[in-house]
Amino acid sequence: MTIPVYLKQSDQDPEPRDAVYYLLTGDGLFINRQAPFFSSSVPAPGGPPGLRRHQAWLENRFPPIPGPLFERVVGFFDLVCRRSSDEAIVMLTWHEKRGYDVMVPEQRVTGGKWITGQHIPLRIDYTVPKLPSGMQLVGDIHSHGPMGAFESITDRQDQRQLPGLHIVVGNLDLRREPPDLFATIAVDDFAFEIRNPLSLFEGYVCRRPEDVPPDWMDRVRFTSTPIYAQSYGAYGTERLPARRFANDR
Ligand SMILES: [Zn+2]
Numbered sequence: 634m635t636i637p638v639y640l641k642q643s644d645q646d647p648e649p650r651d652a653v654y655y656l657l658t659g660d661g662l663f664i665n666r667q668a669p670f671f672s673s674s675v676p677a678p679g680g681p682p683g684l685r686r687h688q689a690w691l692e693n694r695f696p697p698i699p700g701p702l703f704e705r706v707v708g709f710f711d712l713v714c715r716r717s718s719d720e721a722i723v724m725l726t727w728h729e730k731r732g733y734d735v736m737v738p739e740q741r742v743t744g745g746k747w748i749t750g751q752h753i754p755l756r757i758d759y760t761v762p763k764l765p766s767g768m769q770l771v772g773d774i775h776s777h778g779p780m781g782a783f784e785s786i787t788d789r790q791d792q793r794q795l796p797g798l799h800i801v802v803g804n805l806d807l808r809r810e811p812p813d814l815f816a817t818i819a820v821d822d823f824a825f826e827i828r829n830p831l832s833l834f835e836g837y838v839c840r841r842p843e844d845v846p847p848d849w850m851d852r853v854r855f856t857s858t859p860i861y862a863q864s865y866g867a868y869g870t871e872r873l874p875a876r877r878f879a880n881d882r
Contacts, residue, residue: 636664663677697835701836704838707840708841710805714779719752721740738759742757755860771797772797775788777802795819796821797819798833800816
């Protein structure tokens with residue numbers, strides 16, 4: 634027996650006459666029944682029988698980011714971390730003719746002294762200026778200072794504001810090359826992890842703080858605040874929902 638599927642487009646839709654039917658609504662799929670002694674509408678997460686299973690996927694087609702550009706970005710993060718163990722952010726842009734570039738927004742970075750006495754980064758506040766025509770925002774790259782490269786709860790929330798590539802650079806104080814990386818592509822409130830974040834770059838060798846334009850550091854304002862256990866929770870003591878891997882090139 635084929636069970637019909639209806640769309641719920643208004644609250645005044647006429648009730649279908651089928652004894653059993655699926656209703657696709659703004660809250661997902663439901664199975665509705667008209668039995669002799671009751672009518673019901675119940676979530677049907679599995680979907681109508683007979684349809685093929687499906688799961689979220691994303692195919693990564695971002696062109697590789699030029700190594701020299703990323704060398705400058707990691708150099709910038711290195712300078713910020715060396716100054717005060719803080720984090721920083723750059724926006725990743727794409728120009729239809731010139732390809733990738735980064736834009737450093739005016740930003741206020743806030744860190745604080747942890748119980749061990751170590752200064753750790755807590756948050757970045759920034760606003761993205763208007764981009765020139767032909768240029769679009771395709772992601773961001775931020776650092777975690779001396780903390781590891783991972784996706785914090787704050788990062789997960791921030792990704793909702795900007796669909797695209799999100800790269801985290803961590804453990805900058807260890808001076809490892811390449812640095813520790815974590816990357817996702819976020820879309821529609823879903824984040825796909827990149828299995829090998831280094832594959833996003835072409836020809837990265839090492840951080841080059843000497844190549845950082847001086848005005849990048851001028852756009853960072855540093856502040857510090859006392860740390861409460863609550864704010865530290867943003868660094869991943871809470872469990873994040875499951876994430877899928879992107880299909881890499
Ligand atoms: Zn982060």
